[in-house]
Amino acid sequence: MQEHTVLFVDDEVNILKALQRLLRNEPMQVLTASRPQEAIGLLESTPAQVVVSDQRMPEMSGVDFLSTVRERHPDMVRMMLTGYTEMNIAVDAINKGEIYRLITKPWNDDELKATLRQAFDHYDLKGEIKRLNQVTREQNFKLQDMNRNLETKVRERTKQLAAKHQELRTAYIQTIGALAEAIDAKDAYTRGHSERVAVYSSRLAREMGLRKEMIERIYFAGLLHDVGKIGIPDAIITKPDRLTEEEYLEIQKHPEIGAKILEPVEFLGSVVPCVRHHHEWFDGSDRGYPDRLRGDKIPLPSRVILVCDTVEAMTSDRPYRKALPLETVVRELHKYSGSQFDPQCVDAFLRLLDRDGDEFISKDQKFDIYAFIGS
Ligand SMILES: [Fe+2]
Ligand SMILES: [Fe+2]
Structure with a gap:
C-alpha cells in the first residue's frame, strides 16, 4: 500500500500534540507545523497527500495558507x-473550491479518522483517474500512429502487389507470346505474324x-490468336502448296485448340473467347468457324483481329504468291465488309490506311503496348 502522509498546521502546539497522539497507531505518517511558513517549507521536502490547517493563526490565515498550498x-x-x-x-472556502472538507473543533476522534481516510481515498482516486487519462491519451497517440503506419504500409504493399501482378502478367504473356512466335517461325512465311x-x-x-483495357485485351488476343496451331501437324502448317479439303478442316481446329490452351490461365479469361472466335464471319455464315456466331455475338476483339489477320496475311509473301499491294487489300476489305468483316472495323481500318498508308504495314516496328495505351 502507498504510504500516506498528513500535515497538520496549527499555532496551538497542544492541539498538534493531541492529533499526533490520536493518530499514533493509524496507518499514516503525521507531520505537524505550528507556523504556516514552516509548513510551506516542510512540504517542499516532504510530500503529503493531505494538509489540514487551522484558520486563525498570527502570521497567515488558514484560507491564505491553503491557497498557497493549492x-x-x-x-x-x-x-x-x-x-x-x-x-x-470555512464554509466560504469550501464553496469556492479552496478546501475539500471542514473539521470542527473540538473534533470527534472517530469522525476525524474517518474524514482523513476519505481524504486519502479522494487523493488516491484522483491520482488513479489522472493516471488512467494519461494512459488513454498515450494509447490514443499510439493508435493514431499505428493507423498512420498501417495505412502507409497497406498503400505500399498494394502498390508492390500491383507491380508484381503486372510483372507476372507480362512474363506470362511473353512466354505465351514466345510460343506463338515459335509456331509462326515454323514457317518462314508467317514469321512475326502474330506480333504484327x-x-x-x-x-x-x-x-x-x-x-485502354479493351485495347490491352485485343493486343493479347492478337498475340495469342493462332496459339492453337501448336496442335496442328507441322506438315500442314508449313505446306507450301494449297491445302486439301481435309487439311483445311484440320487447320480450322486451331481457334478451339487455342482457347483450350488458354482456358486454365485465370487472368487470360477475357482473352479466351476472343481467340476462339477470330475466324467467325460477321454474317454468321458457315464460312466462319467454329460456332458460326453472327454480328455483335462475335466478341469485338475477334472482329478487330480478323480484319488485321487478313490484312497481315495479304501483305506478306506466301510460297505461292508475293505480298499483295495495298489497293488489293482495300478492294478486298470493301468486298467482304458486312459478310466476313464487321463494317465498323473495316471503316476504321480504311481511315488508318488513308492516314498512314504503307507506313502502317511496314515490318519490324518496335511496339510497347503499355507505352501505346499510356499506363
Ligand atoms: Fe487464325
Ligand atoms: Fe492468324
Whole structure:
C-alpha cells in the first residue's frame, strides 16, 4: 500500500500534540507545523497527500495558507480544522473550491479518522483517474500512429502487389507470346505474324476509340490468336502448296485448340473467347468457324483481329504468291465488309490506311503496348 502522509498546521502546539497522539497507531505518517511558513517549507521536502490547517493563526490565515498550498501542490487534498467562530469563513472556502472538507473543533476522534481516510481515498482516486487519462491519451497517440503506419504500409504493399501482378502478367504473356512466335517461325512465311496482328489490332482498336483495357485485351488476343496451331501437324502448317479439303478442316481446329490452351490461365479469361472466335464471319455464315456466331455475338476483339489477320496475311509473301499491294487489300476489305468483316472495323481500318498508308504495314516496328495505351 502507498504510504500516506498528513500535515497538520496549527499555532496551538497542544492541539498538534493531541492529533499526533490520536493518530499514533493509524496507518499514516503525521507531520505537524505550528507556523504556516514552516509548513510551506516542510512540504517542499516532504510530500503529503493531505494538509489540514487551522484558520486563525498570527502570521497567515488558514484560507491564505491553503491557497498557497493549492498553487504549489494542486493535487494535495486541503482541509480546515476550525472552531465555530470561523465557520462562515470555512464554509466560504469550501464553496469556492479552496478546501475539500471542514473539521470542527473540538473534533470527534472517530469522525476525524474517518474524514482523513476519505481524504486519502479522494487523493488516491484522483491520482488513479489522472493516471488512467494519461494512459488513454498515450494509447490514443499510439493508435493514431499505428493507423498512420498501417495505412502507409497497406498503400505500399498494394502498390508492390500491383507491380508484381503486372510483372507476372507480362512474363506470362511473353512466354505465351514466345510460343506463338515459335509456331509462326515454323514457317518462314508467317514469321512475326502474330506480333504484327497484335500491333495492327491495337492500332485499329484505338482508332475505334476503345477503352485502354479493351485495347490491352485485343493486343493479347492478337498475340495469342493462332496459339492453337501448336496442335496442328507441322506438315500442314508449313505446306507450301494449297491445302486439301481435309487439311483445311484440320487447320480450322486451331481457334478451339487455342482457347483450350488458354482456358486454365485465370487472368487470360477475357482473352479466351476472343481467340476462339477470330475466324467467325460477321454474317454468321458457315464460312466462319467454329460456332458460326453472327454480328455483335462475335466478341469485338475477334472482329478487330480478323480484319488485321487478313490484312497481315495479304501483305506478306506466301510460297505461292508475293505480298499483295495495298489497293488489293482495300478492294478486298470493301468486298467482304458486312459478310466476313464487321463494317465498323473495316471503316476504321480504311481511315488508318488513308492516314498512314504503307507506313502502317511496314515490318519490324518496335511496339510497347503499355507505352501505346499510356499506363
Ligand atoms: Fe487464325
Ligand atoms: Fe492468324
